[in-house]
Amino acid sequence: MKLLTSVALSAVFVFSSASVVADIPDFSKTAAAKSSYDFSKNQPAKGNLLQLDSTHHDFSKTVAAGKHYQFSKNEVSSKEKSSDSSTQHDFSTTSAMKRI
Numbered sequence: 832m833k834l835l836t837s838v839a840l841s842a843v844f845v846f847s848s849a850s851v852v853a854d855i856p857d858f859s860k861t862a863a864a865k866s867s868y869d870f871s872k873n874q875p876a877k878g879n880l881l882q883l884d885s886t887h888h889d890f891s892k893t894v895a896a897g898k899h900y901q902f903s904k905n906e907v908s909s910k911e912k913s914s915d916s917s918t919q920h921d922f923s924t925t926s927a928m929k930r931i
Contacts, residue, residue, distance in 0.1 A: 862868055
């Protein structure tokens, strides 16, 4: 049993130390790290690398973003009468407060 434990611990030590000793890549030696590298020549992303649609709307592409849009021609919105409800809860009316 001691031999099995010893072998198992030795194996764990060897495999865990191998990842620690592994070389960390030095990206400062890559071509992109040079000040003369031209990023505009990179190929565009394809397939699964494309960014998924966002929930953010690009208002620069709307009709109102154009310089010829006249905001004065917009229709006036009708104001609806609504009761402004509070976001705070009145805990004094709860059954827990009534027990005290």
